[in-house]
Amino acid sequence: MRFFMNLRDEALATIFFKRPTVFSKDSSKEQLAYCLGATLYMPATKPQIAQDLMSKKFLNVTSVVVDLEDAVGDLQVASALQNVYETLEVLAIALQYGEMKQEELPLLFIRVRHPAQLAQLTTMLGALQHLLTGYVFPKFSLDNADDYLTVLQAQRKKGYTLYGMPILETGDILYKEQRAHNLLMIRQKLLHHYDAILNIRIGTTDFSGLYGIRRTQQTSLYDIVVVRDCLADIFNVFGRSDYPFVMSGSVWEYFDATMEHNGQTGSVVTKQTVSATEGLIKEVQLDRLNGLIGKTVIHPTHTNIVNALHVVTHEEYLDALSIMEHERGTVGVQKSEYANKMNEMKPHYEWARKVLLRAEVYGVFHPQCQFNDLL
Structure with missing residues (x-):
């Protein structure tokens, strides 16, 4: 896989x-x-998941989460589990007979409901787990952390290269009087499994729901003060430069649609296009500013926007290279290549390291290009 698979060599060079x-x-x-980039969630009950992946229906999607939790009704769990098994079986056969190449398969994750279901699923899937990149752990807290992590480590010891992605989204993390203690204790548990934790995800929809709040298309989750307050503490605890965890942005639930507005008589008053793109762009920019990488998406139209906003600018890239070139202490501070700022080698070192990681994965724009050129 790579980002922007839809672009031919000529466009990439431009x-x-x-x-x-x-x-x-x-x-x-x-x-x-x-x-992970824009990580697309799919209900585990969705038919034809394997066929959609094999046909490259979502060409620019690099990571997919098959969801057994919120997207599946309680009465659908058994059929959803069977659908997951059959999906992976179809993919395994397609790979075996050359109908699909391994490098064409997105990073695949399964979001389970709870640790007991994770244990059940790993037993059911067995060797099919070789197709997976890992599992998503919802409602991750001190109460269930050990149970999730024990199952994950047991599968890794069997030789499966699997990663865990905990989701922080419960009241014991949001509520202020418990938050600091719980976050620090969760971090300590995750540090013991640092090599197995790929990403920390944040469930701000659940956080907002605890207070009966929902952001609009024109606002971002950073405008909701109780959520913003919690995010600040999560970033503080898990983003520290000694053993930093990569954190991803929360789901943006709106997408563009043409709406019909009916009056009391039932007749159509007007049609208008409701644009959710501006709000999404604003929120991803705030995610990036706060150090988040990637974002959960529930609509394929969000993919290019999220991924394009992760491409490194030419100015950022030159700044990062300059900082890393002088890390040995030959220079303490230096004017940037663009002659519009001062780069301080020690304070900006971690920033530069992350920029170069992002540049390797998402690429670097030519000086005259920006994210709009990818949309």
């Missing part, structure tokens, strides 16, 4: 100063954590 690199589920964990 837009990118440095092209996105190719990656797979066997890439290093440090690189792979940056490769």
Whole structure:
């Protein structure tokens, strides 16, 4: 896989100063954590998941989560589990007979409901787990952390290269009086499994729901003060430069549609296009500003927007290279190549390291190009 698979060589050469690199589920964990991009969630009850992936229906999607939790009704669980098994079986046969190449398969994850279901699913899937990149752990907390992580480690010891992605989304993390203690304790548990944790996801829809709040198309989750307050603490605890965890942006639930407005008589008053794109762009920019990488998406039209906003600008790239070139202490501070800022080698070192990781995965724009050129 690589980002922007829809672009031919000519377009890539026109837009990118440095092209996105190719990656797979066997890439290093440090690189792979940056490769999720716009992670598309699909209900585990969805028919034809394997066929959609084989036909490249979602060409620019690099990571997919098959969801057994919120997207599946309680009465659908048994059929959803069977659909997951059959989906992976179809993909395995397609790979075996050359109908699909391994490098064409997106990074695949399954979101389970709870640790007991994770244990059940790993037993059911067995060797089919070789197709997976990992599992998503919803409602991750001190109460269930050990149970999730024990099952994951047991599968890794069997030789499966699997990663966990905990979702922080419960009241014991949102509520202020418990938050600091719980976040610090969760971090300690995850540090013991650092090599197995690919990404930390944040469920701000669940956080908002605890207060009966929902953002609009014109606002972002950063405008909801109780959520923003919690996000600040999550970033503080898990983003520290000693053993930093990669964190991803929360789902944006709106997408563009043409709406019909009916009056009381039932007649159509007007039709208008409701654009959710501006709100999404604003929120991804705020995600990036706060150090988040990638974003959960529930609509394929979000994919290019999220991924395009992760491409490194030419100015960022030159700044990062300059900082890393002088890391040994030959220079303490230096004017940037664009002559519009000062780069301080020690304070900006971690920023530069992350920029170069992002540049390797998403690429670097030519000086005259920007994210709009990819939309």
